[in-house]
Amino acid sequence: MLTRDEDVLAAAESWREAGRDVAIATVVETWGSAPRPVGSHLVIDGEGNFLGSVSGGCVEGAVVEEAAEVIAEGAPRMLEFGVADETAWRVGLSCGGRIKVYVEKLA
Amino acid sequence: MRLDVLKAMNSARAERRAGAIVTRLADGEQRFVAAERIDADPLGLQLEGALRMGKSAAVSVEGEDYFLTVQAPAPRLTLIGAVHISQALAPIARIAGLDVSIIDPRTAFATPDRFPDTPISAKWPDEALAEAPLDRYTAICLLTHDPKIDDPALAIALRADCFYIGALGSRKTHAKRVERMRARGFDEAALARIHAPIGLDIGAVSPAEIAVSIIGEIVASLRKKPLRAESAAA
Structure with a gap:
């Protein structure tokens, strides 16, 4: 079963209602x-569980790491990924594109 | 994101109402704007455009960057006729992201055995569609070959402004159908919206191939241009 972005946002609400820390990317x-x-959305909880996708798998790991910090600090942040990025050797988009991802805590 | 804002968005989705979350990216300030309230919003113009396209978008207004998270109702597909083509079309459409349901008053056809994963109603279309009304985010396929069943559903679909209306049958069958609908008072513009013969011309022969040609036509209607009713309203 494929997960739609709307389903991801529904999951964000129910995870939060269940008392979990949640960030939305x-x-x-x-x-x-x-x-x-x-x-496109990725929803991440305080334990690093996630649902949805912002890149089809290329940068999800990095977004999940940043989400843990957003959950701890509370302030939203903007992430950028792409081959031209200095982080390209670490995580990047093999397709050659660039994306900007906004990560915020659900409070 | 504020939980109350997310809840407003999710409940709009559950009720098949359109709307959007506006986020000011500099500081995360947020609000949910229902489709019927966009005129009163400072970003009304931008919201109108994003909702018409059914796509989330980043916008810049007076030096401030905003993100609009758009909620357009999930597209649905209603099949009139629990027939052989429907057995292939229901799973294909579901994989393509449509919420599928089937209506067929002939109880021999409308059995859960034949459609294990699809909600199915054995009521007549006018009754079944009164319970689950069609809207502009719904596609409908008329597949029974029986005017007693197809025609009432077609009339309801035309009035509801469904984004796709497909009708099975040859050109000759369709000419007779158009005659009957004309007699019911539908004008040429309305009748021109019916896709018949149904499906893209890919030379489909088997029920599964016909299902592929139909889903292709539905996706084209959904994605190639703004939903007809919304572009007319713009």
Whole structure:
């Protein structure tokens, strides 16, 4: 069963209602060939469980790590990924695109 | 994201109402705007555009960056006829992301055995569609070959402005159907919205191949241009 972005947001609500810490990551901009469209969501809980996708698997690991910090600190942050990025050797998009991901805590 | 904002969005989705979350990216300030309230919103113009396309978008207004998370109702597919094509079309459409349901008053056809994963109603279309009304985010396929069953559903679909209306049958069958609908008072513009013969012309022969041609036509209607009713309203 494929997970739709709306289902991901429904899960965010029910996870929070169940008392879990939750962060929501959203693709807000893409340049060139990007794996997931603007508006795609990844929902992450305090334990590192996640649902949805912002890149089809390329940068999810990094987003989950950042989400843990957003949950701890509370302030939203903007992440950028792409081959031109200095982090490209670590995580990046093999398709050559760039994406901007907004990560916020659900409070 | 504020939980109350997310709840407003999710409940709009559950009730098949359109709307959007506006997030100011500089500081995370947020609100949910229901589709019927966008005129009163400072970002009304941008919200109108995003909702019409059914797509979330980043916008820049007076030097401030915002993100609009759009909630457009999930597309549905209603099949009139629990027939052989429906047995292939229901699972294909579900994988493509449509919520599928089937209506067929002939109880011999409308059995859970034949459609184990699809909600199925053995009521007549006018009764079944009164319980689960069609809307502009719904596609409908008329597949029974029986005017007693197909025609009432077609009339309801035309009035509900379904984004896709497909009708099975040859050109000759369709010409007769158009005649009957004309007699019911539908004009040429309305009748031109019926896709018939149903499906893209890919030379489909088997029920499964016909199902593929139908889902292709539905996806094209959904994605290639803004939903007809919404572009007309713009």
